[in-house]
Amino acid sequence: MSAADARNGHDRGEGERQAAGSGRREVADGAVAEVSGGATLAGTTRVPGDKSISHRALLIGALADGPSVIEGLSAGEDVAATMRAVADLGAAVDHDRGSGRTVVDGGRARLRPPGVALDLGNSGTSMRLLAGVAATLDGATTLTGDESLRSRPMDRVAQPLGLMGATITGVGARCLPPVAVSGGALVGIDYTPPMASAQVKSAVLLAGLDADGETVVRERVPTRTHTEDMLARAGADVTVERDGGARVVRLRRSELQAGDVRVPGDPSQAAFWLVAALLAAGSRVTVEGIYLGAARVGYLGVLDRMGARLEVEETGPDEGSVTAWTSVLQATDVEAAEIPSLDEVPILAVAAARARGRTRFRDVAELRVKESDRLDGTATLVNAFGGTAAVEGDDLVVTGRDRALTGATIDAAGDHRMAMAAAVAGACASEAASRTLITGWESVATSYPGFLATLDRLRGSGDGRPEP
Numbered sequence: 001m002s003a004a005d006a007r008n009g010h011d012r013g014e015g016e017r018q019a020a021g022s023g024r025r026e027v028a029d030g031a032v033a034e035v036s037g038g039a040t041l042a043g044t045t046r047v048p049g050d051k052s053i054s055h056r057a058l059l060i061g062a063l064a065d066g067p068s069v070i071e072g073l074s075a076g077e078d079v080a081a082t083m084r085a086v087a088d089l090g091a092a093v094d095h096d097r098g099s100g101r102t103v104v105d106g107g108r109a110r111l112r113p114p115g116v117a118l119d120l121g122n123s124g125t126s127m128r129l130l131a132g133v134a135a136t137l138d139g140a141t142t143l144t145g146d147e148s149l150r151s152r153p154m155d156r157v158a159q160p161l162g163l164m165g166a167t168i169t170g171v172g173a174r175c176l177p178p179v180a181v182s183g184g185a186l187v188g189i190d191y192t193p194p195m196a197s198a199q200v201k202s203a204v205l206l207a208g209l210d211a212d213g214e215t216v217v218r219e220r221v222p223t224r225t226h227t228e229d230m231l232a233r234a235g236a237d238v239t240v241e242r243d244g245g246a247r248v249v250r251l252r253r254s255e256l257q258a259g260d261v262r263v264p265g266d267p268s269q270a271a272f273w274l275v276a277a278l279l280a281a282g283s284r285v286t287v288e289g290i291y292l293g294a295a296r297v298g299y300l301g302v303l304d305r306m307g308a309r310l311e312v313e314e315t316g317p318d319e320g321s322v323t324a325w326t327s328v329l330q331a332t333d334v335e336a337a338e339i340p341s342l343d344e345v346p347i348l349a350v351a352a353a354r355a356r357g358r359t360r361f362r363d364v365a366e367l368r369v370k371e372s373d374r375l376d377g378t379a380t381l382v383n384a385f386g387g388t389a390a391v392e393g394d395d396l397v398v399t400g401r402d403r404a405l406t407g408a409t410i411d412a413a414g415d416h417r418m419a420m421a422a423a424v425a426g427a428c429a430s431e432a433a434s435r436t437l438i439t440g441w442e443s444v445a446t447s448y449p450g451f452l453a454t455l456d457r458l459r460g461s462g463d464g465r466p467e468p
Contacts, residue, residue, distance in 0.1 A: 033441040039282040049074040049263035061104030062091035066258035074448040078123035128199040132206030134181035135166035144178040188213035198223035235373040241420030265290035277324035279428040286323040299344040331357030346421035353387030353399035365394035372415035384408035404430030412440035
């Protein structure tokens with residue numbers, strides 16, 4: 001499958017067309033979403049396939065010998081970027097948009113550096129994980145992306161991959177993209193990432209599949225375990241152990257075997273609907289089929305501590321549904337280790353804006369190097385909707401208000417999570433006549449193309465289920 005076929009075969013245009021009839025309009029430099037306030041949300045919905053699992057399923061499928069069948073990939077542009085990249089590296093990719101079924105026919109012998117740079121759009125996960133794969137290939141692979149991605153530091157993966165024997169070059173001291181990765185004879189290392197990062201861990205482990213000796217990653221703060229779990233299911237020689245308070249992953253050189261993967265719903269995307277239900281008067285929303293692994297749903301514990309009325313129903317191993325009802329929330333302190341990826345901080349801050357008291361998100365400096373500066377951006381967003389938020393060092397402090405939020409005009413700064421958090425805040429504003437305008441809405445296509453369509457259905461034009 002060619003890169004163009006992978007692009008055209010991925011389900012991105014349909015979600016954009018749905019959104020165009022749901023408060024989204026084109027402007028000269030992108031798109032703007034208009035969301036009215038006074039929402040009451042009711043119904044059952046599903047969210048796109050988990051992005052983290054989707055990326056890894058494609059990469060592991062490309063490395064494994066034989067055809068791997070993947071069901072339920074995320075329909076966003078970030079995962080489409082990984083799909084195009086593995087096709088450009090030499091894996092055969094067959095994506096059926098209608099069924100949501102993807103077959104990746106891979107094997108290390110098929111993979112080689114392409115003659116052109118791999119354009120990964122806005123996906124930092126794609127770039128960091130592919131750096132680990134590229135480090136195992138003879139020759140140079142260039143990784144690039146859009147303007148936002150080219151501003152995000154890649155030194156955090158360049159350093160450990162360099163210690164393993166790869167040569168990684170980028171722009172400036174922080175190794176900004178475009179990044180050139182020259183692979184070669186790799187050796188295992190014993191590495192403790194200086195920050196909590198599943199992406200760094202994954203890059204090192206993917207490179208370690210073809211490294212001499214043992215590759216060890218030690219995590220002071222445990223992060224999502226998808227890579228080591230999926231590698232184990234693919235036959236990798238990988239073990240996990242505890243060493244005091246640290247989590248230690250050990251990997252030996254391994255050949256991977258193809259297999260079938262079913263991708264559950266993304267719990268980070270579910271957070272938007274759950275918080276919306278908590279804040280919008282008279283609401284009840286159930287999100288079905290989401291991944292419930294402990295490393296991914298720490299935000300549910302935070303909401304529970306805030307007094308949220310939630311019900312979790314497990315329907316399978318690490319999978320189930322979560323229902324949220326309108327609730328009166330109380331402030332709490334949130335430690336970064338509770339939500340290591342920090343992906344849910346923007347929407348949790350919206351919840352905190354309606355909670356009684358002062359909520360402090362501690363040690364969340366990592367928000368500054370996401371798709372945008374989410375630390376300052378989240379404070380700006382909360383204040384725009386009539387809340388009170390401030391950055392204090394590496395902490396975000398939100399003081400709740402007794403009255404409802406107001407409409408606002410927000411620049412999402414090319415960040416999908418900021419855009420969706422703003423849409424929830426706007427929908428939960430008190431007055432139905434209030435309007436929220438969100439510029440840069442096109443960024444939502446990276447992860448959740450049908451977000452506004454689902455919002456419309458949950459508001460009363462349907463039951464919130466995705467279009468067939």
